[in-house]
Amino acid sequence: KKKIAVMTSGGDSPGMNVAVRAVVRAGIYYGCDVYTVYEGYEGLLRGGDMLHKMGWADVRGWLSEGGTLIGTARCLAFKERVGMKKAAANLIEKGIDALIVCGGDGSLTGADLFRSLWPGLVEELVSEGRFTPAQVAQYRSLTIVGLVGSIDNDMSGTDSTIGAYSALERICEMVDYIHATAKSHSRAFIVEVMGRHCGWLALMAGIATAADYIFIPERAAEPDKWREDLKSVCKRHKNKGRRNITVIVAEGALDKDLKPITSEEVKDTLVEMGLDTRITTLGHVQRGGTAVAHDRWLATLQGVDAVKAVLEMTPDTPSPLIGILENKIIRMPLMESVKLTKEVATAIEAKDFDKAISLRDTEFIE
Numbered sequence: 001k002k003k004i005a006v007m008t009s010g011g012d013s014p015g016m017n018v019a020v021r022a023v024v025r026a027g028i029y030y031g032c033d034v035y036t037v038y039e040g041y042e043g044l045l046r047g048g049d050m051l052h053k054m055g056w057a058d059v060r061g062w063l064s065e066g067g068t069l070i071g072t073a074r075c076l077a078f079k080e081r082v083g084m085k086k087a088a089a090n091l092i093e094k095g096i097d098a099l100i101v102c103g104g105d106g107s108l109t110g111a112d113l114f115r116s117l118w119p120g121l122v123e124e125l126v127s128e129g130r131f132t133p134a135q136v137a138q139y140r141s142l143t144i145v146g147l148v149g150s151i152d153n154d155m156s157g158t159d160s161t162i163g164a165y166s167a168l169e170r171i172c173e174m175v176d177y178i179h180a181t182a183k184s185h186s187r188a189f190i191v192e193v194m195g196r197h198c199g200w201l202a203l204m205a206g207i208a209t210a211a212d213y214i215f216i217p218e219r220a221a222e223p224d225k226w227r228e229d230l231k232s233v234c235k236r237h238k239n240k241g242r243r244n245i246t247v248i249v250a251e252g253a254l255d256k257d258l259k260p261i262t263s264e265e266v267k268d269t270l271v272e273m274g275l276d277t278r279i280t281t282l283g284h285v286q287r288g289g290t291a292v293a294h295d296r297w298l299a300t301l302q303g304v305d306a307v308k309a310v311l312e313m314t315p316d317t318p319s320p321l322i323g324i325l326e327n328k329i330i331r332m333p334l335m336e337s338v339k340l341t342k343e344v345a346t347a348i349e350a351k352d353f354d355k356a357i358s359l360r361d362t363e364f365i366e
């Protein structure tokens with residue numbers, strides 16, 4: 001009987017519970033034992049009760065639960081070989097040799113690395129007398145399947161990540177609230193949203209709420225010149241009769257010299273043109289709440305496919321990432337997506353913004 005463990009790791013996102021529910025139920029449906037790992041890689045290292053066998057009813061109601069009920073954590077020790085060896089021993093102890101990880105590119109890179117080191121780790125555990133060769137005979141390779149849980153929608157090769165549309169929905173709702181008060185007082189509001197290396201949330205929220213101006217990392221602003229541009233755009237909109245002004249700033253917004261564009265600077269610029277200006281940093285409300293319908297079906301279909309991938313994989317299959325492209329659930333080599341994702345950050349660091357934009361799957365508009 002195949003034993004599969006599922007875990008959430010890295011930053012939480014709405015829909016992670018939905019993915020876990022889908023893995024648990026699809027796993028049971030296909031005749032497997034399914035375990036959840038509490039607290040991400042931390043739980044793998046601690047072993048024992050941190051790996052919990054799940055029944056069908058244990059995930060009842062999880063579709064509408066935000067965040068991740070099995071916990072997530074950052075775990076530095078898992079980056080070390082000794083940490084990974086402990087994790088391997090804990091998995092073998094429970095007879096588990098397949099791991100489905102729902103997390104960001106860091107978590108998925110760690111998972112793939114764990115898989116590549118696994119045979120050597122098992123060998124070491126045997127030579128240290130921890131297990132007999134017979135005990136590990138059927139655990140010579142580890143199966144890894146990745147699901148992307150991220151509110152930033154920052155993974156290359158997939159149209160949307162689990163949680164991104166929920167965060168977007170929350171941002172739009174909050175901006176609508178802000179509009180009401182901003183219009184009443186003819187105020188300008190700067191809304192700071194999450195997205196360290198990825199402007200998707202800021203861009204999509206800007207389109208969905210008719211923002212006057214958007215700052216994102218991929219389309220870096222012209223150093224200092226952006227101030228005049230911002231002023232002239234806002235003036236034009238004002239002249240057309242708009243009472244309120246909304247500027248959306250992604251957390252990672254930059255100018256072309258890689259200098260961060262801060263909400264304070266944007267505020268100062270708007271104050272210079274005589275606008276009564278306030279800053280609202282949305283912060284963690286963007287991660288909270290239940291998943292929107294999009295993320296629920298995405299996480300459900302992807303969770304089911306992750307189980308199918310586990311059952312179909314051979315030791316030679318590259319670790320897959322379950323994605324969605326043009327409305328179809330797809331599998332692609334996990335490390336290829338991670339590599340492409342890292343290329344965006346590298347292009348931004350190298351000030352090659354055209355490349356950064358072209359590497360994004362989303363259509364960035366002029």
Ligand code: ADP
Pocket residue numbers: 009010011041073074075076077078079080103104105106107108109110111113
């Ligand atoms: P995210 O998955 O959201 O990108 P992090 O980059 O913080 O978040 O990664 C989450 C966890 O994944 C880390 O705390 C660590 O335990 C593990 N991890 C990340 N990168 C690696 C790596 N290169 N090797 C091993 N483990 C890693």
